[in-house]
Structure formats: C-alpha cells, structure tokens
Amino acid sequence: EAAVTQSPRNKVTVTGGNVTLSCRQTNSHNYMYWYRQDTGHGLRLIHYSYGAGNLQIGDVPDGYKATRTTQEDFFLLLELASPSQTSLYFCASSDLGNSDYTFGSGTRLLVI
Amino acid sequence: SQWGEENLQALSIQEGEDVTMNCSYKTYTTVVQWYRQKSGKGPAQLILIRSNEREKRSGRLRATLDTSSQSSSLSITGTLATDTAVYFCASIDRGSALGRLHFGAGTQLIVIP
Numbered sequence A: 001e002a003a004v005t006q007s008p009r010n011k012v013t014v015t016g017g018n019v020t021l022s023c024r025q026t027n028s029h030n031y032m033y034w035y036r037q038d039t040g041h042g043l044r045l046i047h048y049s050y051g052a053g054n055l056q057i058g059d060v061p062d063g064y065k066a067t068r069t070t071q072e073d074f075f076l077l078l079e080l081a082s083p084s085q086t087s088l089y090f091c092a093s094s095d096l097g098n099s100d101y102t103f104g105s106g107t108r109l110l111v112i
Numbered sequence B: 001s002q003w004g005e006e007n008l009q010a011l012s013i014q015e016g017e018d019v020t021m022n023c024s025y026k027t028y029t030t031v032v033q034w035y036r037q038k039s040g041k042g043p044a045q046l047i048l049i050r051s052n053e054r055e056k057r058s059g060r061l062r063a064t065l066d067t068s069s070q071s072s073s074l075s076i077t078g079t080l081a082t083d084t085a086v087y088f089c090a091s092i093d094r095g096s097a098l099g100r101l102h103f104g105a106g107t108q109l110i111v112i113p
Helices: none
Strands: A004-007 A010-013 A019-025 A031-038 A042-049 A065-068 A073-078 A087-095 A099-103 A107-111 B009-014 B019-024 B029-037 B044-050 B055-058 B061-066 B071-076 B085-093 B101-103 B107-112
Touching (some): A010 A019, A042 A065, A042 B101, A073 A087, A099 B029, A099 B044, B019 B085, B044 B055
Antiparallel strands (some): A019 A073, A031 A087, B061 B071, B085 B107
16 A cells, blocks of 8 residues: 655654654655644645655755655754754655645654 | 645534534635644545635535635535544645645544544
8 A cells, every 4th residue: 555654653852963754655656745743833844855866945944954865765854953843743745746645644753 | 824824723513513614825726635634643635626626525525615715615514523633724836836735724623422
C-alpha cells in the first residue's frame, strides 16, 4: 500500500542539538513537503521538493534545512535546535503538486 | 495565513445530526481540498473540489465551492462518533506551478454518541 513513513515518531533534544527527521514515500510521487503544526497556526510549510536534488523554500524556513536524496526520501535537518522548534512535524507527498496528497503520521519534536 | 482562512473553532454535536463547516479565501484558488485529522494521526484527504465545480459528494460528505464569494463548505450528514476530528480546508494558489497547499487553522468537531 502506498504510504508516507516518518521517523522517528518522537524525539527529544537539547537546545543547540542536531536533529534529522526522515521521510520516505512509496507513492511514486514527485512532490514532497515538510510541514510543522502548532496550535493556533494550523499546518505551515517549511520546505518542499519536486524531485531528487531539488529544494524549494516554504513559508517558515528559518532554522531548517532539507535534502531530497532520492525520489522516495526527504530529510529535514535542524542543525542548532531551539525551543521554538518544538512542534509536530508532518511530511507529505503528492502527484503533480495539486492533488492526491498523502501525509505521514508525524514526528513530535521536543527541544528542551 | 492568506489562504483557507477559517479560524480554529470547536463544534460539539450529537451523533446523527448534520454539520456544515465553512472556509473562506482572500484570493482566487484553483482547487480546494478538505482534510480530516484524527488525534495522533496525520491529515487525511477527504474530498477535492476544483474551481469549475460547484459541488462534490463522497458518501456522507458534500463539499461546495463558491468562487464569487471565495468560500467553501464541507457538510457531513448523519454524523457518527467516529467523525470526531479536526477538519481542515486547504487551497492551491492559482499562480503556483508547484501546487502549494495553504491550510486554514481547522475546525475541531466533536460528535457525542
């Protein structure tokens, strides 16, 4: 079954720490996205990509890097984590960028 | 957010009742999608309605799109306790070649058995 799988499911790190969130999709979709979800803000786009090696900046990119290594794999990197990055992170993939969105189950990140 | 501008609100209803959730936009959109997010899960796409469609149905769900008023609605008939979730609308920027979705804050629906 086509899916988007995120890991880890939960992560705790200290301020200044280095964190990598992973996402793999088996949908054969070209587009992949990283969102963060916070109470009162809904889902906000951090970075996205339309293929291996491609990266696009989203609406809230500060403090985040991303890398799309293959069609299937999209990583979100926090090189100097801050408490403001405590959030629920979702990865998603889509076909042609405008339909059939599939989300992963999320990674809950706590920066202390 | 500029798009999918419904404020986070909470609705509490009895099982079996019908409910309608609304969403409005400040700019033109080509596609509106409605999502449901259950506790501890990622959003799941429910229904997609394009700018040339006024209404779309899927089972107990009905979505409408009014481009003149830049608004959309999602109705659920005969609600079940399992419909308890947060419902989001999301729109796609007409000018976006990459189909970026813009999400609203969502509506928390609680269906009491």
